[in-house]
Amino acid sequence: MSQPAMNRRSLAATVHGLASPVRLVALALAATALAHAPALWGGFLYDDLRDIVANPAAQATTFLERLPHTVRPLLKASYALQDAVHGVNAAAFHAVNIGLHLGAVVLVFLLVRRGVELAGLEDRANRIAILATLLWSLHPALTDTVSYVSGRSSGLSGLLVLAALVAATGRKARPWLAFLCAALAPLARETALVAPLLLLVFQATVGRGQPGSLRRAAPVWAGALVAAAVLAAMASHRDLVSFSLTTRGPLDALRANVFALPEALRLWLMPWEISILPRQPVIHGWDDPPTLIRSAALAFVTAAAIALRKRWPVVALAVLWTLMAMLPTNSVIWRVDPLALRPLYLAWARCPGTARRFIRTRWRCSPMPRSSPRMRPGRI
Template identity: 50%
Template sequence: MTLAVVLALTGAVLATALPAGFIFDDAADVEHNPVATPAGFAPHLARTVRPLLKASYALGVALHGPEAPAHRAVNLGLHLAATTLVFLLLRRWLASHRPDDGNAAMPALAGAALWALHPLACDTVIPISGRSMGLSSVLLLGALLAVTGERPPRAAGMVAGAMLALLAPLARETALVLPLLLAWWHATLGPREPWRGALRRHAPVWAGTLASALLVFLLPRHRELVSFSIASREPLEALRGNVHALSSMLRLWAAPWELSIDPARPREWGWLATPTLLRGAVLATMGLVALMARRRAPHLAFALGWVLLALAPANSLIWRLDPVGIRPLYLASLAPALLASLVLLRARPTPLRAAAWGLALALAASLGALTTSRAALYRSPVALWKDAVEKAPLRARAHANLGTAYLAEERLEDAERSLTRALDLEPWNTSARCGLVALRIRRGATSMDNRELTE
């Protein structure tokens, strides 16, 4: 198995969704967003967020037009680039501390394949709005590749690290966590080196990230969103809700069949309730093990710390309207890929190694099949939202969007049932109300057409 084969298989699996139209958040983020056009980008730049992301949309429209399949092809290309970077980083990191383990290329390739073929990737690659995570991940991983070699980076590596660190948060602000990820790598897998070598690694990344943080802060829309989040839920209450959200998110690694375009919000408990204490204890144990295992099991420590750090920007003290996010798991998934690669690298003796590789191949095939099935859902809005309703039957937005999808296919009775159910769950749901108004207009026009035909 070579990297080219993994990339070809990944591309073939996800390319089945290329013909799909704009999906869910794409309407506001891309399809009807003036900033995502060549003519509107500069005039509206000061009132937007993620300027590099919007610039990529505007450049895409200039090069290939506003069609969704062309935008999606760019997302797929970013995913393949991220897969390549994951492979290169895994191969490098597997050789840390134990160079006598043997050739790390094949285990790293297997880990990259598991990462690339997991159904979690669908939510980043197929919706156009998922580009924020794909683009920022490519830039973040590229920065790490530039500065995490066995030796301190040369001038070119330092410049690359600084530039990529500057750009990554402008695609998605959660990439501001990059310096902490680098520091954690240095504390676990990184070489023991004098302070000058450490400074050559960290200084460009910190400089680029701090400059990017300043640019993010200067955009008023970013400040407004943070203020809205804090106003909707105080940081400590946000942390309590995110403890439960993280539990639901992490489960998706092992249960990818539960993935949904609109996941249900988890039930929340008080701080002293048993479910909250148990979930908090699990997260605290992960952090404690990561700190205590830095010397004896550096790869395990790095993986645990990577998960917690990668998910912290979106799931800690800031509250989001959709706390169970699929896209934050995209970058965090590098951790289980590293651990899987490590098992394949160190499996001894030969029968155990053969069993480990057989299990890895079976897992990759299963993930690929699940990803193929999930990608097919995106080609049919009705199928996509029906799946969401089945997995979260109390989610009013899922019912409203299913009703809208039915309405687009002229399935008026089905549309009415879904839209009415959405209003039963959320009487203030404006999308459902607008859908029912459109339904009545459609029925009125149909009745008039029928009368004209009979006359």
């Protein structure tokens, strides 16, 4: 072999080594930790004071007493546990939030890589996964979840949802882990009940060729049903749903969210317009042109993604995942502030790499046949 050929092979081996999954994940973790480290000196801000510092359910000495009367019991348990260990130490609370986000970074990388592999581009999976992970983990919209202690509800539940999906979609499924994570996630934030639907979207798009879909999905559905039963048994959660339904009916809530959902997605694409308190959109009547146009656009995008899920599975996954993840907060349940940033934490966990993936495959991406040796699900 000639010397130039040997040099090229050596260079290729070096580049391949630098692009190994472990090194890429380490790069993402380092960049994310560096970006969010200033939060350690942020203290308690705004809702943190009400939800943690002055909340008896978040304090070690009164947690058990207040448990039957609170919401999101796993979230409150995490606060109370920290209070028992180190007291009201803001830096320690922020450190846990950053740690949860770093855990989610690893899971997003694994899930994106797995989806790309299942779509038939295993040779590009690591590059696409690291790009998508960095675009997601460093986006300013996630600051509301990571940098505020009270944002832990989205961070903790998002981590558990991602863990459930990674456990369910692996080359070797881990049913008990998938069940446990799916059951715990809604106890941190009730919107995590959407986990089985996110798995359904994954399986209907990039995961269509993965064997044992029902066997993989069953533990996630079972975990979500157990969590739903627990939440339904808690009077505080029933009161919360009742308050939303009596404040505004489902149709009024839906009309407001027809405007809030596109605005939230716009802020993701235009991060320079993100603020601590996003300006709520102006809501029009059902028969007004702005409402009709937005409703038609959302319906068209949803229908197109469903229709094209076999031809362009990665694009369909991005669209349907985003809409499904936003469903609990931006559909028929009224929120005082329809436009919020925290729902974007999970909604965009699968989307940042889609544009690059879409362009690189020249608008066409079909799953590899099951018999193809390239189609091997990602390895944890």
